[in-house]
Structures are given as C-alpha cells and as structure tokens.
Amino acid sequence: MTKDFLKAFGLTIRDQIIMKNSVEIKGLGTFKAEHRSQEQEKKSDGTLVMQPPRDSIEFKANLED
C-alpha cells in the first residue's frame, strides 16, 4: 500500500461524494452524501434555533463482509 494509493483513495471517494454518488467498499462500508434541510431545533432551555441546511458525508460501516 503506497502513499499515492491512499491519496487516490481519498480523492476518488471525495469526487464521487461531491457528485452525489455513494461509494461502497467491500469489508468497510458505504460512503454517502446526505443533505439536511434547515430545521428548527428546540433546546433544553426552551429556545428555538433554526439550524442551517447542510451537506455532509454519512458512513455506514459494514465490516463483516
């Protein structure tokens, strides 16, 4: 396993996530881009907070394969 491989590993997944594609890696899990629209959140002190929309990477592990 070389350094170039690790770099390409990260960049390839990055590009696919940016293109809204999900990436499945055998024995590890699946990377997926998820979008969360803005939503209201009620805190413990009773205040309402509007959370902004957000794109994030979701990873679902599947180590058994």
Added chain:
Amino acid sequence: MMLIDNEKFIGLLVENTGIEQEKVEKYLEELVNDIKTAFEEGDGYEVEGFGVFSKLGASVIFIPSEELETEINYKYVGMEAIELPGSTSEKVEVEEENPLQGILDGDKSEESDDPFADLIGEDDDSDLDEEEKTENVFSSTDEDVENEDALNEFIGNNDDATASEQSEEEIEMPGPDKWGIDAHKEEDHEDAFSGLFGGSPKEKDTTSEEEDIFDPDEEEVDQKETAKKEDEIDFSALEDETSEDEDFDDPFMDLEDEDDSDNDKVEDFVPVVTNVSSEKKSKEKDKKKEEAPVKSEEKKSKKIKPPKDKSKSSPVLLYLVLALVIVAGSGYLLAYFGVVNIQGITPTNNNSVAQVTPPPTNNNQSQPVIPEETVANNESLEKRADLESPQNTNPDDMETDIAPKIADEKSPGNGGIITPTSVQAGAEPYGLTGTATETGNNGYTIVLYTLSIKNSADAQFEKLSKDGYRVIIKERPSNTYGVLYRVSIGQFKSLAAAAMAAEKVDPDILGNYIITKI
C-alpha cells in the same frame, strides 16, 4: 446519483493511480485490514486528507477531515444557527412580567403601606400576608424594604414618607415617559453643571433641604455622629479641590455679574456638589460652634473674593485647553488627509496592499501535476489544450463553488479552461446546450462539481456532452489538491439568464449548483 460499488471503485482507482488492478485490489484489502486491526487495538485509523475511522463501542464512525467537510458543504459554508426571537420572548415575558407586577403591586402595598401602617396602625395581618406573597416571588423587594428601614432609621422617623417616595422614584426612574430627561438628572450631575454655570436657585433649595435633613440627624443620633464626622473630615479634605472648581467657575460668574443681585445670589449660592455641600456643613458646624453670625458674613466675603481672582486665571486655562484641542484636531486632520504621516491615522493606500498580496503560488504545484496526468490522457485532451482561449482570464473572478481557501486564489494565467471551444461562424455565443464558444467565456456558467481528479472531470465532460449540454472544465489551483477541475454547463450573458436556464436542467444533474462567472 448512482452507487459506486466495489468493482467500479477499484476501476476508478486504477484509472486515477495508474496502478495495476491486482495491486489496487491488494492495497484496498490491506487498507481494510489495517482499519480493522486498528479497531481491535482500540485505536482509530486516519487517511491523511480524507478523514478518521474510529470505533465507539459497537458502531464505527467516520469523521471527515475539515477540508473535506468544508468542500462537501461548500454551498452552506458560513451559515450558522439562528436563535428565533419568538422562543425566548415567552420566557423573558414570564420573567419580566412578574417583577413588574411585584413592583406595581408589592411596592404599593409594602412601601406605601408600611409608613402609613406605622402611623395609622392598620391590620398587620393583611400586610403580612401581602408581604409574604411578594416575598415568595421577589426577594429583592424585601431587601429594598430593609434598606428603606435602615435609611429611615438613619434619617429619622419623619422621613419615612420621603424615603418611600425616593424608593418609588428610584424604581420609576427608568421610565423616560413619565419623568423626562431632566428628571433623571441626579443631584450630582446637576451639581457638576451648576458648578460650571453658577447654579440655580432650585439647587440652593435642594442643598438647604439636605442640610435641614441631616442636621437633626446629627443631633438625634449621637453614635452616628462620629461616623459622619469622619465623612465630613474626608469631604473637608476635598474642600480645596472643590474650591478650585469654584475658581474655575468664576469666569462664568463674571459674565453674569452684570446684575448685582446675581452677585448676591452667588454669595448665597452653594454648589450642589456633595463635596461642596459637605464643605458647608463642616464650615457651618465649626462656625456654629464658634461664632454663627459673624462667620456667615465672612463666608460671603470669602466666596466673593476668590471668584474675582480666579476669573483672571480661569480663561487662560480655557484658552489653553481650546488651543490644545484645536492643535490636536488639526494634526489629526492633516494626518488623515495624508499631509503628515502618522501611523495609525494616515490611511494606507489600498493599491499598495493589493500589490503586496502574493500571486498564486500553486502554479509550481500545478505544473508538475498536469504533465503526470496528461501522460495518461488521450490525444483529445491535448487538442483541447491547444484550443484554449486566452481571453478567458479574469483575475477578479470570485468564486464560491469551492472551499474558501481555494476561492482566495486566482485562476491560472490562461484562464484554466481546458475544454474545446467552437469557432464556427454560426454558433450561438451563449446557451445551455451545444458547444462552448470563445465569446461565451465572458459570461456566466452553472457549476456542477469541482473535482480533484482529472479523469473524473473528463468522464463528466463526456457524459454531459452526450446529454447535449455545453460543458466547460476549468482548472482551479488548490492548496490542498494542487489543481481542482471545475465542471460547469452553459454559457450565459447574464446571471439572470443562467438562473433561468438552471431551472430547465435535470435536478439530478444540478445537485448543489452554483452560478458564477466563467
């Protein structure tokens, strides 16, 4: 949106790295095993520039690197949670309503009833009940009542009503509607200004009242006299300073000396400043002890004399202060307009700052990267590079489609566009479909992705071109990746035209698009 399974992923790695497929499969398997062994040992595994895999209990989590997280969320970078005002207002209202009710209800019952209850002797039970109710809600009012009682003891029984009125005034002070601005002026403030402008007869009255109030206290309370004397001694120590203030006020007094009656008033006038009043107290006390009538005349004479002497010196001080202010102001203006260079005041030229900013430093990085990738590319890419138009450079192009670090960098000198442009005579310069034109590169485009691997960008170019879109791939320097490849569709004359066209594009293709200048 599509699923890249393990086979496709290996294929992409082979394309991107140029490594044989068997080795890629082997490396990928080693990577997965290393991650698993790290989990077994209770450690995490970090892929540099990508993120960290870690295991918490039975669940495995992936924490993307800050750069990656920013790039994924580039469209919403900078947005923060906003606290909605309606939610807190309810609590605030609840918290604020009670004290107001307590002040309105409880104060009336307590403060107003207490003095009269003592005098008239109303039912104590009802008062106690009310007090208990208010005590539960507002403990602060009890403290006020205690303070008032202490003040009453200090001032005297006859002053209970005045103390309650003062407490009400203190509570009602914040209301400008009722009292106005002048009403909020405290005695100290009035005293300060009265010292400057010679005071007013009202101020005299207040001082006289204060003296009247405090005099019986001294007679009645013997134990507290010692403390007061100490205070008086302290204030008397300040008499010299206040006398200087009087001297400073004298010039204004001279201006108002036209009427002799005014002079008499000035003689009788006592500045409302507490220090000065205390001076009088101390003086009067000492004089009362010694000789009351003779010393009052001496006071008048003493007060009259110093103003005249001080009136001569005080204007000089005023003129000196004014001269200093004028000199300082003129110096500041000269420095501000650049006549005199003073650091911190003289503005610096923005042009010089702009020149100081370093040019894009990633050219050196991008140059070695491009040849490595162009080796693996087809001849078609070389043809694309030959067709690059030099007119596309726009150094002021501010893009927000990528991370802020990347957006600060300037585009390459050739404009970075590596897609072919049409030179046909009949080709439309702007549009969503067709082939990109050189004239259209002066307009706007719809950015779909900013990819780090050129092969991925080329794949997107081919795919979108097949769908009929006018695709543009532009290189963007990046501190993290060296070069990023911006994939966009369409060439539009205006921002509005691009926005209108974006509504016609398939949402699956658009994703989190951004419209920017080419």
